[in-house]
Amino acid sequence: MSRFLFVVPPLTGHINPAVGVAAALAGRGHRVAWVCADAGLVRRLAGEGAEVFACAGAVEGGRPPELRGPEALRFLWEWFLLPLAEAMAPGVRAAVEEFRPDVVVADQQAFAGALVAERMGVVWATSATTSAEFTDPLAGLxxxxxxxxxxxxxxxxxIGDPAGTADPRFSPHLVLAFSAPELAGAAAGGVRWVGPSIAARPSPSGFPWEWLDAGRATVLVTLGTANTDVGGRFLDVCRVALRERADRVQGVIVDPGGLLGGAGDDKDVLVVPSVPQLALLERVAAVVCHAGHNTVCEALWHGVPLVVAPVRDDQPVVAGQVADAGAGVRVRFGRVTARRLGAALDTVLGEPACRVAAGRIRTAFRAAGGAPAAADHLDALARES
Structure with missing residues (x-):
């Protein structure tokens, strides 16, 4: 039996892919533990019995919504990623000392996991919950x-080994990428493409499944968990475009911040604070989203084409991947009109090429192996260490 310590930021989209991998390892008899600044979030996603070591660190907050491009990147690093690493480091060190892992599995944005492991002489693997870093987003900057x-x-x-040389975003031992080249394109050597890690997760109860109309295409609109404060105008544009196509389309809009005021809960557009996303993706014909890596990959895992409207961070890169692969249409988050969004919806719903491309990626994702394949690579790394 080996021991694996997962070091993750307090962000749902970064924990969810690791949950399936951790479960696969535990199912093989290995011992798994976590380090996160939000132990409650880990336990909600991984199960109440998850072993979690506490550490400091806070969820990013207060980012000016108008920031874009290099300034947004600088803000992300300066005000979230770097302070988070410094805050997490003491807790990660304590967890390594107590848990004595054979392998540390460090999220690509939880730098403390990589640097502390390197300093303490523990083999570490990278959990790359977005493929954006593989495309050199700083080219030309x-x-x-x-x-x-x-x-x-x-x-x-x-917080690390001053003599070390490895980039904390890319382990020299193992990089697990939760995507596939059919979507993300080529990457440097050493990357193991395992496809999305799709695992059972807690879902909100009470979704009105009877509301879905089998005679119309259902479109899911979601901006994920990190864009609640900036999506009001965009969600309203989506509602208008969906209602204009009510003869053949119905929409489900996820609005956790109540930005639409609860209006639109009718036979054409359902506005809800949350949805059982994985289950709903089995029933929808298209997804409109922010190009968050998890949402995109979960949609394509089901062969569902997308309309992507990137907001910030890695989302423009992921949106470019979707468009380049032919699996969706990209629109401008801050400027899209109901007419333009409607045209994009008509394309992904009506043109077979988008669905064919989404199906091709679905096949590649499922062939990649998902969480069990990631567990295979980690298991082998532990045996070699």
Whole structure:
């Protein structure tokens, strides 16, 4: 039996892919534990019995919604990723000392996991819950790259091994990518493409399944868990476009922040704070979303084409992957009109090419192996270490 310590940021989209992998390892008799700044969130997603070591760190908050491009990237690093790593490091060190893992599985944005493991001489693997880093998002931005390299060097000096050389985002031992080249494109050597990690998860009860009309195509609209504060206008545009197609389409809009005021709960557009997303994806014809990596991959796992409207961070890269693969249409989050969004919906619902491309990625994702394949790679790494 080996021991695996998962180090994750307090973000649902980064924990969910690891949950299935952790369950697969535990099912083989291995011992699994977690380090996260939000133990309650881990237990809600991984089960109340999850062994979680506490650490400091807070969820990102207060980011100006108008930030885009390099400034948004700088804000993400300066005000969230780097402070989170520094805050998590003492808790990660304590967890490694107590749990004595054979392998640390560090989320690609939980730098403390990689740097502390390196410093303490523990083999570590990268859990890449987005494929955006594989496409060199800083190409053409030499000043941003120089700034970022300097900040990572400072972080290593503070919490890692000053003599170390590995980029904390890319383990030299193992990088698990929860996608496939058919969507993400080629990547550097050493990446193990395992496809999405799809596992059972807690779902909100009470979804009105009887509301779905089998005679019309159902469209799911969601902006994920991190864009609640900026999506009011976009969700309203989606509602208008859906109602204009009510003769053949009905929509389910996820509105956790109540930005639409609860209006629109009728036979054409259902507005709800949350949905059982995996179960609903089996019933929908298209997804409109922010191009969050998990949402995109879960939709394509089901062969569902997308309309993607990236907001920030890795989302423009993921949206580009969807469009380049032919599995969806990209629109501008901040400027899209009901007419433009409706045209994009008509394309993904009416043109066979989008559904064929989505089906091709679905096949690739399922062939990649998912959580069991990721567990195979981690199991082998533990035996070699």
């Amino acid at each position: 030499p000043r941003v790259r120089e700034w970022l390299d300097g900040r990572l060097a400072g972080l290593r000096a503070a």
